[in-house]
Amino acid sequence: MTVQAYRASLLHMLEDPCRAPAEVACAYHADGLLVVDAGHVAAFGGYADLAPGLPADAAVTDLSGKLITPGFVDAHIHYPQTDVVAAWGSQLLDWLNTHTFPAEQAFADRAHADEAADFFLTELLRNGTTSALVFGTVHRTSVDALFEAALARNMRLIAGKVLMDRHAPAALTDTVETGRADTEALIRAWRGRGRLGYAVTPRFAVTSSDAQLTMAGEVAAAHPEVLIHTHMSENLAEIERVGELFPNARDYLDVYDRHGLVGPRSVFAHCVHTTKDALSRMHRAGASAAFCPSSNLLLGSGLFSLKQACDCGVTVGLGTDIGAGASFSLLHMMGEAYKVGQLGGEVVDPMHAFYLATLAGARALRIDDKVGNLLPGKEADFLVLDVAATPLLARRSAGAKTLAEQLFVLQVLGDDRAVEATYLAGRLAHRRDGTAHTPGEFAA
Template identity: 55%
Template sequence: MPLTRKAYRAAILHSIADPAVVGIEASYEYFEDGLLVTENGQISAIGPACELLASLPADIQVSHYQDALITPGFIDTHIHLPQTGMVGAYGEQLLDWLNTYTFPCESQFSDKAHAEEVAGIFIKELLRNGTTTALVFGSVHPQSVDSFFEAAEKLDLRMIAGKVMMDRNAPDYLTDTAESSYVDSKALIERWHGKGRLHYAVTPRFAPTSTPEQLTLAGQLLSEYPDLYMQTHISENLQEIEWVKELFPERKGYLDVYDHYKLLGERSVFAHGVHLCDDECARLAETGSAIAFCPTSNFFLGSGLFNLPMAEKHNLNVGLGTDIGGGTSFSLLQTLNEAYKVMQLQGARLSPFKSLYLATLGGARALRLEDKIGTLQPGTDADFLVLDYNATPLLGYRLKQAKSIAETLFVLMTLGDDRTVLQTYAAGNLVHQR
């Protein structure tokens, strides 16, 4: 097989550590005039262009970008494929919103042709917004996951997804059973988990929609296949938390329900965690579990403000989630814009370098994939973006005033959106061109 070596020249920036742990200066690497070299779908070199250009073979193709920044691909640690068609649904908080909008929308995925159509739209939106890896909820129907993985496999994307398990407290047309959810999930695991760059996530929707029998079988799947993921929701909304107490009176709290059924672990990602307490954060950290911070959704559904400083205090892994369709944008730049405001409302700061970390390396660590994605280190997958400083007239004008990479980065996250993403590369292949 011939070598596919390519080089990309622009300003280059990536996270190499969590600023909350090592301080801002030691958390990133920046090359004002940098060069990124890829070979057979992986990054083979990164550094100053003046040093690396001389070592390249004469025939290598160098793409040179002016007024642009290369970063790792963005990582979305919580998003719902079947809710693509109901983004921006008016007027409800979580539980009413599920019944009024979400469940009817998800019911359409019983039709494979519909699932395939939405999977195509969904993946295009991810790539248009610079998201190269996502942790994805399907619907209760296995074909929702088949359709998604079929579309992702064609582009050699690193994606994680699972069929929703839901056997109570939902409309009859949208429930499975404890046994069928186990059998269907197992078949999907055998078909897709570890195929190319695809991974499977056991996906109980949230504690109220699963019986103890179903949660037991979810835990059993995790024990049968040790490198599976697990994704669900936790402590998003105060009404939801009260409902969990009524349904599981024998448990100490919401997290303890999942803990009891052996759903915590190094590849377990819990969405939201808006109303977690200190003890719960400590237990999540102790088990290596992670939280997906979903600011646009938490604002839109009136759920509350995620306490990032508390999570940092416990050294808890945190990724960023758009949570389409409770969230209102596929763009992680827009999601970071909202995350900044969440911190402001709590009297805390969110530095642009911590934001970059959350959208890239932090997400990779939450998914235990930091050896493969989330940075531009040699040996990792060549999943990266080219961000255009002149994507809009205002952005171009504002960035001409920027005095540092910190300011540039913050402005990209405040004014940027899908238009800012000029190109998206996955495994070294161009998968989106604006």
């Protein structure tokens, strides 16, 4: 394939801006050139520096006035909950019983799972999300359908079958034995295919027995390439219930730790009410957190302290948490994170917001050697953002005097309309005008 080059403003993050000076944490070129060869980044830098060295047959696309960033990484999302987005109701436990569990029962049907997976991945790409850590349902078919659809798009996706053997509808429960068998079978079936990864996925401590949590830890230990993905400390009533079910545990984190589920491959969604002590233990273990501001607000769960987690050294990625979250857009989630910070007496600056949605998410998912920024050698997953996508966005962008101000405008006003194009491994996967490659061309 001919070398592809894209002229635009370029932005990516190199370090956590809370731990490194801006000039170290961020690389920005107002007039930049991104060079892509064989699905990987060949060069990222100033146009004047790189253009003279392009091969004579390189195809150059002029996107002046647009902003190219790495593809967004969603650190926590449920694809079977797409149809309960904007479901009215109460807080977490009641919301699960009223909306989520009925919706998830439909995923026993493969045709339903296939249709939902196709819509879900199309929506991710439309919103600029190129990698994600995804919950399936208890049904093996749900994960098969999602992986098949992601493989057809050549998408970097990590997902897992839910483990849930108690305190849930009978149609959504497995057993220790069937949970192990299905998880092992899915790992065997999908390991090493395309850009897919697996996550051992107990829903949360309330819905898994001691025996099942032990099994989950054993499977994770037997497969060092998989992640561990679950929920923790999202809601006060949930935390109280965990305390009743595990009276001998030191705290919620300790429940998982006792079963071998806390380590460098662990991603805990929410952590809204996690103490400094527990966060420090997460840091020592290398575990990560997924900050899901929209769902935490919608379900009234509480205000996650990004500052506290960062002060404790925990890697934090940004998650939409569809369907309790109200949008697939990580641009929108950046704005929601700012609002949560404001309510908690903290300030989330735009550089940190873009870090959360890109490199931090990739670090949480242990894929930052492949994606998360656009360093040479990385997979060329990137976005073309239109800073004038709406009349208001155009007006505010025109008045922005600094990069930080421009990014904050995108953080607060941006959504799927600002995503002009999404590329996976250097190939067009979504364009705002509706044209893109046909799913299936990468599946061979």
